[in-house]
Amino acid sequence: MKNRVKQLRIEHGITQQELADKVSVSSRTIISLEKQKYNPSVLLAYKIALVFNLSIEETFIFDEDDK
Numbered sequence: 001m002k003n004r005v006k007q008l009r010i011e012h013g014i015t016q017q018e019l020a021d022k023v024s025v026s027s028r029t030i031i032s033l034e035k036q037k038y039n040p041s042v043l044l045a046y047k048i049a050l051v052f053n054l055s056i057e058e059t060f061i062f063d064e065d066d067k
Contacts, residue, residue, distance in 0.1 A: 002061045006034040008052045023047040 009019050009030075016034070020027040023044060032038035033048075040048065040060075049059040 001039050002036060002063055003033060004059055004061070005030070005048060008054070008059065009034075012052060019048070019051065022051050 005019075009016070014022075016030045017027045020030045024047075025044065029038065029040075029044075033040060042056075045056045045060050049056045052059060
């Protein structure tokens with residue numbers, strides 16, 4: 001699964017730590033997400049999407065090749 005977390009975070013002018021604090025995870029989790037090395041739980045994906053006022057589908061992109 002791909003995501004737009006880094007792009008959205010930069011567009012909104014917040015740091016990795018600020019995003020991590022908003023969704024109650026470590027900055028390492030955000031770094032892993034941005035490097036496409038971690039797929040979040042549905043709850044975490046929802047929290048991140050809420051921060052950016054988007055849907056999960058607008059924030060995280062499921063790629064059929066990732067099955």
